[in-house]
Amino acid sequence: MSDIVDKLKRRFPDQTSTAPALLEQHGVGETYHPSFPPDIVFFPTSTDDIVTAVKLCAETSTPIIPFGSGTSLEGQISAVHGGVCIDVHKMDNILSVRPEDLDCTVQPGVRRHQLNESLRDTGLFFPIDPGADASIGGMASTRASGTNAVRYGTMKDAVVGLTIVTATGEVVKTAQRARKTSAGYDLTRLLVGSEGTLGIITEITLRLHGIPEAIAGGRCTFDDLSSAVEAVTLCMQCQLPVARLELLDELQVTAINQYAKLSLPEKPTLFFEFHGTPDAVRESAERFRDIVEDCSGREFISETDTDKRNELWKARHAAYYAGKSLIPGCVGLATDVCVPISNLTECIIETKKDIVDMGLTAPIVGHVGDGNFHVLCLFEEDDSDALNRIKTFNEKLVKRAIALDGTCTGEHGIGTGKMKYLEMEIGAAIPLMRQIKSALDPQGIMNPGKIFSPMAEA
Amino acid sequence: MSDIVDKLKRRFPDQTSTAPALLEQHGVGETYHPSFPPDIVFFPTSTDDIVTAVKLCAETSTPIIPFGSGTSLEGQISAVHGGVCIDVHKMDNILSVRPEDLDCTVQPGVRRHQLNESLRDTGLFFPIDPGADASIGGMASTRASGTNAVRYGTMKDAVVGLTIVTATGEVVKTAQRARKTSAGYDLTRLLVGSEGTLGIITEITLRLHGIPEAIAGGRCTFDDLSSAVEAVTLCMQCQLPVARLELLDELQVTAINQYAKLSLPEKPTLFFEFHGTPDAVRESAERFRDIVEDCSGREFISETDTDKRNELWKARHAAYYAGKSLIPGCVGLATDVCVPISNLTECIIETKKDIVDMGLTAPIVGHVGDGNFHVLCLFEEDDSDALNRIKTFNEKLVKRAIALDGTCTGEHGIGTGKMKYLEMEIGAAIPLMRQIKSALDPQGIMNPGKIFSPMAEA
Numbered sequence: 001m002s003d004i005v006d007k008l009k010r011r012f013p014d015q016t017s018t019a020p021a022l023l024e025q026h027g028v029g030e031t032y033h034p035s036f037p038p039d040i041v042f043f044p045t046s047t048d049d050i051v052t053a054v055k056l057c058a059e060t061s062t063p064i065i066p067f068g069s070g071t072s073l074e075g076q077i078s079a080v081h082g083g084v085c086i087d088v089h090k091m092d093n094i095l096s097v098r099p100e101d102l103d104c105t106v107q108p109g110v111r112r113h114q115l116n117e118s119l120r121d122t123g124l125f126f127p128i129d130p131g132a133d134a135s136i137g138g139m140a141s142t143r144a145s146g147t148n149a150v151r152y153g154t155m156k157d158a159v160v161g162l163t164i165v166t167a168t169g170e171v172v173k174t175a176q177r178a179r180k181t182s183a184g185y186d187l188t189r190l191l192v193g194s195e196g197t198l199g200i201i202t203e204i205t206l207r208l209h210g211i212p213e214a215i216a217g218g219r220c221t222f223d224d225l226s227s228a229v230e231a232v233t234l235c236m237q238c239q240l241p242v243a244r245l246e247l248l249d250e251l252q253v254t255a256i257n258q259y260a261k262l263s264l265p266e267k268p269t270l271f272f273e274f275h276g277t278p279d280a281v282r283e284s285a286e287r288f289r290d291i292v293e294d295c296s297g298r299e300f301i302s303e304t305d306t307d308k309r310n311e312l313w314k315a316r317h318a319a320y321y322a323g324k325s326l327i328p329g330c331v332g333l334a335t336d337v338c339v340p341i342s343n344l345t346e347c348i349i350e351t352k353k354d355i356v357d358m359g360l361t362a363p364i365v366g367h368v369g370d371g372n373f374h375v376l377c378l379f380e381e382d383d384s385d386a387l388n389r390i391k392t393f394n395e396k397l398v399k400r401a402i403a404l405d406g407t408c409t410g411e412h413g414i415g416t417g418k419m420k421y422l423e424m425e426i427g428a429a430i431p432l433m434r435q436i437k438s439a440l441d442p443q444g445i446m447n448p449g450k451i452f453s454p455m456a457e458a
Numbered sequence: 459m460s461d462i463v464d465k466l467k468r469r470f471p472d473q474t475s476t477a478p479a480l481l482e483q484h485g486v487g488e489t490y491h492p493s494f495p496p497d498i499v500f501f502p503t504s505t506d507d508i509v510t511a512v513k514l515c516a517e518t519s520t521p522i523i524p525f526g527s528g529t530s531l532e533g534q535i536s537a538v539h540g541g542v543c544i545d546v547h548k549m550d551n552i553l554s555v556r557p558e559d560l561d562c563t564v565q566p567g568v569r570r571h572q573l574n575e576s577l578r579d580t581g582l583f584f585p586i587d588p589g590a591d592a593s594i595g596g597m598a599s600t601r602a603s604g605t606n607a608v609r610y611g612t613m614k615d616a617v618v619g620l621t622i623v624t625a626t627g628e629v630v631k632t633a634q635r636a637r638k639t640s641a642g643y644d645l646t647r648l649l650v651g652s653e654g655t656l657g658i659i660t661e662i663t664l665r666l667h668g669i670p671e672a673i674a675g676g677r678c679t680f681d682d683l684s685s686a687v688e689a690v691t692l693c694m695q696c697q698l699p700v701a702r703l704e705l706l707d708e709l710q711v712t713a714i715n716q717y718a719k720l721s722l723p724e725k726p727t728l729f730f731e732f733h734g735t736p737d738a739v740r741e742s743a744e745r746f747r748d749i750v751e752d753c754s755g756r757e758f759i760s761e762t763d764t765d766k767r768n769e770l771w772k773a774r775h776a777a778y779y780a781g782k783s784l785i786p787g788c789v790g791l792a793t794d795v796c797v798p799i800s801n802l803t804e805c806i807i808e809t810k811k812d813i814v815d816m817g818l819t820a821p822i823v824g825h826v827g828d829g830n831f832h833v834l835c836l837f838e839e840d841d842s843d844a845l846n847r848i849k850t851f852n853e854k855l856v857k858r859a860i861a862l863d864g865t866c867t868g869e870h871g872i873g874t875g876k877m878k879y880l881e882m883e884i885g886a887a888i889p890l891m892r893q894i895k896s897a898l899d900p901q902g903i904m905n906p907g908k909i910f911s912p913m914a915e916a
Contacts, residue, residue, distance in 0.1 A: 100695055100800040143640045154638050156647070159617070172886045178796040179613050179828045181865035182601045182651055184872055184880050184909055185891045189614070189647030193640055210697040237558055241666040280738050338636040342558040370637045407639035414642055422642050428630045432898060433643045439897035440890060451642055 005040045006051065007043060008084065015043045015090075020364045026067055026077065030206045031389070032130065032333045033237075033417060036084035038065055041245060045090050046182065046203040054200065055169040057084055059354035061443050068108060068138025071130075071335050074415030076117055076142060076195050076234035080449035086200060088137055088197060093095055094118050095203065104159055105205045108137020109456045124208040127152035130411065137201045142413040143193030147316075150273065150369030151211060151232040153245040154411070159192050163203035167441035174261040183389070188307055190436070195413055196447035198440045210242075211227075212275035216285040217309040218302035219316075221267040225249060225352055226269040230297040232368045233372045235252075236341045238291065240284055244273040245369035246316055249352065252323060252363035256315045259322035264315055265299060270368075323363045323376045330378045330439070335394045337401035338410025347404055351397050356394055372410035399424065419453040459541055462520045463498045468540065473548075474503045484525055484535065484543045488590065490535035490791045490837075490845070491875060496523055496543035503548045503822060505621065505629060505660040512658065515542055520907050524654040527569060528589075529864065531792050532873025534600060534653050538907035544658060546595055552576050553661065560616055561635065563663045566595020573664075577877075578585025582666040585610035588869065590777055595659045600871040601651030605774075608694075608827030609733065611703040612869070617650050621661035625899035635663060646892070653871055654905035657897045668815040670733035674743040675767040676760035677774075679725040679751045683707060683810055686726040687803045689753040690826045694799045696749070698742055702731040703827035704774055705812065710781060710821035714773045717780035722773055723757060728826075729774045736762065781821045781834045788836045791845070793852045794829035796868025797860035805862055806831060809855050816851055830868035855883065877911040 009016050012452045018040050044050045051373070057064050063083025064132035065350075070077060079085060081086070091107035094115060098104065099122045106115060113133045115126050116163075126261075128139060130146040140162065145154035149208065152158070173189040191198055201397030222228040228247055231374065235242060248269045257264055274284040276281045285302040292300050303309045324332050355375070366373025379386035398408045398421045408421035409412075425432060434452055467474050473482075484495035502508045516523050521541025528535060537543060549565035552573060557580045564573060571591045573584050579738045586597060597604075598620065610616070619633030630644040649656055649849035658890035678688055680686040693700060694867050706714070706727045728750070732742040743760040750758050755871065761767045782790050797805045806822065813820045813833070826829025835843035835851065858878045859895055866872075866879035881888060892910055897901075 066869060090513070095699075097629075098798070099569050100691075100797040102695070102697070103798070110650050134649065143644070145638055156638075156644065160482070166890065170889075172884065172890060173884060174887055175864040176860065176866060178830075178859075178865040178882060180603055180607060180614075181509050182603075182867045182871040183865045183883055184887070185656075185894060186601070186614065186644075186647045186651055187887055187890060189644045190894075191710055193642075193644055194653060198643075231849050233558075238559070239560070253721055277738070277741065279741070280735070282739070283735065338638055340556070340559040340561070340635045341637070342556065342832045371635075371640060401636075402634065405635040407636040407641045409640045410636060410641050411642040418641070425634060425641055426631060428628065429626075429642070429645055432624065432630060432645060435897040436643060436648075436894055439893040450676050 001039050001062065002091055004060050004084065004454060005054060007056055008040055008042055011052065012042060022164030026087065027079050027168045027373065029075065029077050031073050031075060033078060033329045036078040036415055037081045038079035039082045039084045041087050043087050045088050047165065049170060050086060050165045050200055050202055051169045053084060053086060054165050057445055058443065061445055062393065063445055065447050066200050067142065068135030069111060069133065071132035071134045072138060072142055072415065073185050073412045074417035076413060076415040076450060078416055080416060097122060099124055101177065102208045104208055106136050107203060108135060110136045112136065112139065117176060119208065123211055125211050126206060127209050128155055128158050130431055136204050140192050140201055140204055141194065141196050145247055145411045147244045147256055147367055149367060150245055150332065151241065155192050156189055158206050159188055160205040161188050162191050162201050163190060164199035164201055166199045167443065167446050168256040172341055187283045193413065195415065195450050198446060198452055208240060214278040214304055215273055215309060215383065216281035216287055216301065216302050216304050217273040218312055219269055219271045220287065220297045220300040220304050221265045221269045221298050222295065223267060226345055226349050227295045227297065229348050229368065231270065231292050231297055233294065233341055233344060233457050234290060234291045235298050238367060240287055241274065243275040245269065246271040247366040247368040247373065248319060249364040252365055254321060254327045255322040255363055260315060261317045262315055273311060288350050304424055322379065326361055327378045327380065329378045331381050333377040333390050333394065334374060335377065335397060336372060336374045336410050337397060337406055338370060339401050339404045339409060343370045343404035343406065344368060344371050344375055347400055350400060351375065354396055358389055360390065360393060371406065371408065397424055414451045416450060419451065422451065422452065459497050461521065462514060462518050462542065463766065465514055465617060466498055466500055469510065470500060471559050473503065475767060484545065485537050487528055487530040488788045489533060489536050490538060491533050494536040494538045495782035497540045497857055499543045501548050504616045505623065506660055508544060508623045508660055509627045509629060511542060512623050515902065515903055516626060519539060519901050519903055521601050521698050521903055522781060523719065523905050524599065524658050525590065525698055526580060526593030529592045529597060530600055530873065531870045532875035534871060534873040536874055538874060543622050546705065555865065557582055559635065560598055560646050562666060563661055565661060565831060566593060566659050567864060568594045570594065571682050577666065577689050577894055581669055584664060585667055586613055586616050594662050598659055598662055599652065599654050603869045605702045605825055606706060607825060608700065608703055614647060616664050617646055618663040618665055619646050620649050622657035622659055622660050622726065625901065625904050626655045628741050629916060640789050653873065653908050655895060655908055656904060666901055672736040672739045672762055673731055673767060674760050674762050675731040676741035676743065676758065677727055677729045678758040679723045679727045679757045680755050683726045684752045684803055685729055685755065687826065689728065689750050689755055691799055691802060692749045692753065692795050694827055698745055699732065700730060701733040702729065704729040705823040705824040705826040705831065706774065706777060710777060710823055713780040713784045713821055714776055717778045717783045718773060720773055727769060777823050782836065784819055785836045785838065789839050789850065791835040791848050792832060792834045794868050795855060795864055795866060796828060796829060797862045797864030799829045800816050801862035801864065802826060802829045805859055805864065808858055812854055816847055818851060828868065829864065845855065850895035873908045874908060879907065880909065881911065
């Protein structure tokens with residue numbers, strides 16, 4: 001390893017670092033997983049830089065770990081076998097914006113807020129919102145989604161095409177810019193969600209959307225979780241064109257009240273948004289109010305005025321850090337599952353029961369319009385007993401979701417954290433995935449130790 | 459080959475045929491490509507039947523060609539190296555419909571009209587409409603789309619998950635039923651559009667949509683093609699939520715008038731539909747009328763009444779057979795390309811110029827909301843000179859589309875007909891596709907001679 005470290009340092013003296021604190025920080029995401037620092041961090045400024053680094057690594061079978069903004073949650077950026085971390089944050093140029101085609105091309109280090117900021121004058125926006133101000137490259141790699149996915153889809157839908165550097169250092173463009181194509185295998189969709197194990201993304205062409213003419217947004221509360229989920233289920237089954245539909249359980253609301261000094265009713269709460277013409281969003285919000293009232297919901301507020309709407313939604317945006325503040329200085333294990341909408345009530349209610357029965361501090365937040373929800377399980381740093389109980393809880397949650405025809409992760413990915421659950425979920429498909437991995441990366445240097453369990457990798 | 463033919467006949471006496479006419483019919487789609495008949499046609503009734511056949515074929519390295527409804531256009535079902543045609547038309551069961559989750563699971567031989575017929579009572583429909591009454595398995599294999607794609611997406615978006623039989627006879631489910639997932643590689647999207655070269659699809663889970671409460675549909679005409687395309691471009695750039703937006707050039711309208719005994723103005727014509735609430739579709743149609751009038755369009759008619767709307771649209775549905783009737787008894791080379799919307803005007807106008815300059819009889823029909831259009835080039839069966847001129851025209855068209863950042867095929871696929879154009883379009887990506895192909899089908903028995911040019915396959 002010292003060989004490749006020296007070579008990279010000599011070749012890129014101003015774009016490499018082996019400072020211990022920096023290595024440590026690059027070995028862990030926003031996650032409870034232990035840090036596995038890389039041997040060196042490399043900061044490319046171009047696709048060519050990445051080609052050079054990949055070729056050097058390929059010569060010596062050195063692991064390569066792509067790094068965006070470090071906000072992944074399942075250990076995707078851990079250098080479990082050491083190696084070269086390729087941190088793309090200097091590749092943050094918006095290469096072109098084409099309002100006339102509703103698309104743009106960006107480098108992987110561009111952050112989503114940066115992109116939306118720069119789009120402001122075009123009347124367009126990039127809708128994928130995973131919470132963190134993640135990099136576009138990282139979002140593509142983990143097939144991220146978030147609050148807007150129920151209307152605008154996930155990164156699978158947002159990415160038109162990619163440029164990648166393969167494991168052998170070739171530069172490959174996966175698709176042209178047409179809105180649809182039947183030309184050969186869908187390499188774009190294969191790369192999206194492959195967590196850096198098949199190649200390094202160096203350019204991303206994204207579909208954009210018009211900023212809606214009007215937005216109706218608001219919230220409402222329920223006496224119990226099952227009524228709230230029932231309202232979600234009905235909303236989806238009636239196909240109300242909801243743009244965001246977020247559930248917070250009462251513990252999450254308590255956390256937000258404490259954290260943001262608010263006084264929301266500490267009950268299961270839904271936040272919603274409708275996007276469209278002024279008449280359409282008002283009509284949709286009215287229909288949704290009827291559903292909410294049928295499900296014994298109350299305190300229904302909907303606003304179209306931007307400031308008032310933002311005020312209502314502020315609480316939702318604070319959810320993650322508010323949750324973590326429930327136990328000061330704690331660590332959080334953030335897990336997520338996604339089930340068919342008709343199974344959502346069962347999945348959430350049983351999960352909530354587990355949280356109570358096991359005495360966990362674990363608020364629930366869900367992109368429930370998609371059947372997707374998160375549990376943030378909190379524990380004190382060195383409390384290995386608590387961590388073990390949480391792992392047991394997580395396994396039970398995941399098994400339940402799979403039994404309900406759902407997935408072990410709706411948007412966080414597999415990383416190192418959910419490898420065994422991928423096997424439970426679609427075990428028969430894993431040999432195919434491994435064959436693809438071996439074909440495109442025969443040396444196994446691209447982000448090794450992710451997605452597939454290491455035992456069988458040998 | 460006689461060995462496998464005998465084995466299959468013995469094992470499945472009532473489910474195999476070697477009748478010459480049947481073989482001939484199974485070696486060609488709705489296409490100008492010559493027929494390459496298989497050595498035997500097998501009619502499985504279950505996934506297990508397919509497993510048995512694939513294992514027999516794998517033992518003897520025999521080519522396997524999946525066959526749905528025989529409506530593909532680029533030679534996807536030609537048995538270019540002989541082998542076993544697996545005709546799935548007896549696997550036409552709708553296995554389950556789950557209105558509460560807006561999805562269903564079907565066998566590959568289910569036809570799209572059959573599916574929509576059976577969904578009628580649920581208030582749901584399956585929107586993908588490639589024109590032909592194609593099988594769902596075939597539509598998945600070619601990543602089909604059609605008139606509704608501008609609103610509802612393509613088969614890439616419609617397929618939730620697949621069950622496939624691999625080249626070694628394993629049964630693999632690619633995904634659970636959750637609306638979104640980040641669990642491992644997106645095998646579903648890799649298989650969709652792989653034209654039978656990676657595995658045989660035996661079950662498909664599809665996303666369904668609510669039949670819209672209201673539909674406004676109509677048509678309008680233009681004095682010239684460029685004004686019509688300009689109206690399309692503006693409609694898309696203003697993000698009017700159009701559900702269908704179809705262009706017919708004046709020759710296509712002439713053909714329809716002759717074929718269906720209508721008297722439409724023989725001018726470039728747009729057909730459109732908006733889906734939504736009664737107020738919303740009326741509002742959208744009004745906005746569209748403004749755009750059309752700004753582009754000097756005229757004879758704008760929009761109807762929400764079902765019968766009147768169907769009457770207006772009837773002409774569009776007759777397009778393909780009407781086109782072919784321009785030269786009685788002729789053969790048609792149907793080609794399609796797709797470009798970014800801002801390049802659509804240039805691509806269509808230049809193409810029309812070529813048609814005129816080269817003296818071709820070739821109506822244009824386009825799913826222009828997506829930037830996708832077709833040219834149906836007609837010629838008499840034995841007129842090899844005409845065919846050569848048409849091939850020259852097609853190559854010019856495809857090269858133009860690629861130069862405009864588009865694709866050589868928006869929805870027909872590569873098959874045998876567009877292999878060299880795939881190389882022109884994304885040549886650097888082909889080695890990756892080939893590596894995937896070799897990894898999943900090391901013997902090369904799954905629909906060989908498709909997508910990748912045979913020369914380099916050796």
